[in-house]
Amino acid sequence: DAKTTQPPSMDCAEGRAANLPxxxxxxxxxxxxxxxxxIHSQGPQYIIHGLKNNxxxxxxxxxxxxxxxxxxxxxxxxxxRDTAVYYCIVPRSNFGNEKLTFxxxxxxxxxx
Amino acid sequence: DTGVSQNPRHKxxxxxxxxxxxxDPISEHNRLYWYRQTxxxxxxxxxxxxxxxxxxxxxxxxxxxxxxxxxxxFSTLExxxxxxxxxxxxLCASSLDLAGGYNEQFFGPGTRLTVL
Numbered sequence: 001d002a003k004t005t006q007p008p009s010m011d012c013a014e015g016r017a018a019n020l021p022x023x024x025x026x027x028x029x030x031x032x033x034x035x036x037x038x039i040h041s042q043g044p045q046y047i048i049h050g051l052k053n054n055x056x057x058x059x060x061x062x063x064x065x066x067x068x069x070x071x072x073x074x075x076x077x078x079x080x081r082d083t084a085v086y087y088c089i090v091p092r093s094n095f096g097n098e099k100l101t102f103x104x105x106x107x108x109x110x111x112x
Numbered sequence: 113d114t115g116v117s118q119n120p121r122h123k124x125x126x127x128x129x130x131x132x133x134x135x136d137p138i139s140e141h142n143r144l145y146w147y148r149q150t151x152x153x154x155x156x157x158x159x160x161x162x163x164x165x166x167x168x169x170x171x172x173x174x175x176x177x178x179x180x181x182x183x184x185x186f187s188t189l190e191x192x193x194x195x196x197x198x199x200x201x202x203l204c205a206s207s208l209d210l211a212g213g214y215n216e217q218f219f220g221p222g223t224r225l226t227v228l
Contacts, residue, residue, distance in 0.1 A: 032214065043114070043203050043219025044155060087154055099145070099168065100217065102154025 004088045009107040018075040020106050022088030025069040033064060034091065035073050036100070037084040044087065044102070047073065083110045114138075116220035118204050124226045125194055132190045133223045137206030144187050145217060146179055147203040148172065155203055161187060162209065194227045201225075 005023040012018040024033060034049040048055055048062045050071070055062045061074040075082050087105040115138040125131050137144050142163050147155035158177070159169045163184035173179075176194075181187040191198055201224050205217040 034214075038154075041221075043116075043205070043222055044217075045114075045219065046216035049214055085154075099157035099160060099170075100147075100155075101157065104152070104154055 004090055004103055006086070006088055006103065006106045008104065009109070011109050011111055012075075012078045013111050014080060015077055018078040018082065018108060018110070020073040020075075020086050020088075020108060021070065022073070023070045024088070024090045027068050027090050029068075031090050031092075033062065033068075033071050034089045034100070035060070035062065035086060036089065036102070037086045038105070039081075039084040047086075078108075078110045080110050080112065082108065084108060114218040114220065116204060116206055116218050118202075118220040118223050120223060121221065122224050122226075124228065126228050127194060127196060129194055130190065130192045131194055131225060132188055133202055133204075133225075135187045135189070135204030135206075135220060137186070137204070138208075138218055139185075141206035141208045141218070142184065143207045143209045143215070143217075144181055145205040145207075146187070146189050147205065149201040149203060149222070150199075158189075191225075194225075196227045199225055199227045 032049050035047040036044040038044045048060050050062045064071045085105040085107050087102045117136045119134045145160040146158040149155040158173050159179050161181040164181050176192045179189045201222040203222045205219045207215040207217045
């Protein structure tokens with residue numbers, strides 16, 4: 001798997017956009033970037049994934065730089081329920097349909 | 113609730129005892145995964161099944177660990193002769209493998225094992 005680097009923790013005010021960065025400078029051309037999050041005492045939850053184009057769904061937006069060496073997950077209007085550990089994952093295969101390799105992620109705390 | 117259930121939710125056992133966990137995936141999902149998570153760390157992959165076939169096992173899965181998925185439905189993870197280092201959250205996930213696309217993994221709530 002391509003190595004990913006994320007800040008260990010971040011704070012964001014409720015209602016503001018939360019921008020979570022991820023560095024994946026060793027990513028190869030056909031590897032996707034995936035984001036999962038884990039709310040306390042729950043299993044991880046899929047958020048979004050992308051290859052080279054920016055992606056948006058009902059949960060978040062994913063911005064991938066042109067050189068694909070980094071990406072940013074954006075939660076547009078953070079709520080207290082978004083407090084969680086966020087994992088950026090670049091699995092070995094084209095679609096990551098086998099194992100996921102989680103790092104330690106970014107602990108995001110939403111401040112009221 | 114993701115639709116993936118795990119039982120028991122908590123298990124306390126003494127060192128040397130055997131334990132078995134069960135995972136019931138989303139019914140139409142053909143892939144099932146087991147992960148282990150220790151405090152402060154992200155989940156670590158243990159093994160996964162495609163239907164009833166176990167396709168990959170991590171080196172973390174020592175000889176004391178065995179997983180089965182009879183008939184490609186529910187799965188069990190057994191740990192024999194438990195050690196204190198086995199204390200962790202054991203997570204199960206399932207996905208529907210469709211060729212040519214990404215299939216998100218849906219995780220259960222986990223079974224927390226404490227070995228005394």
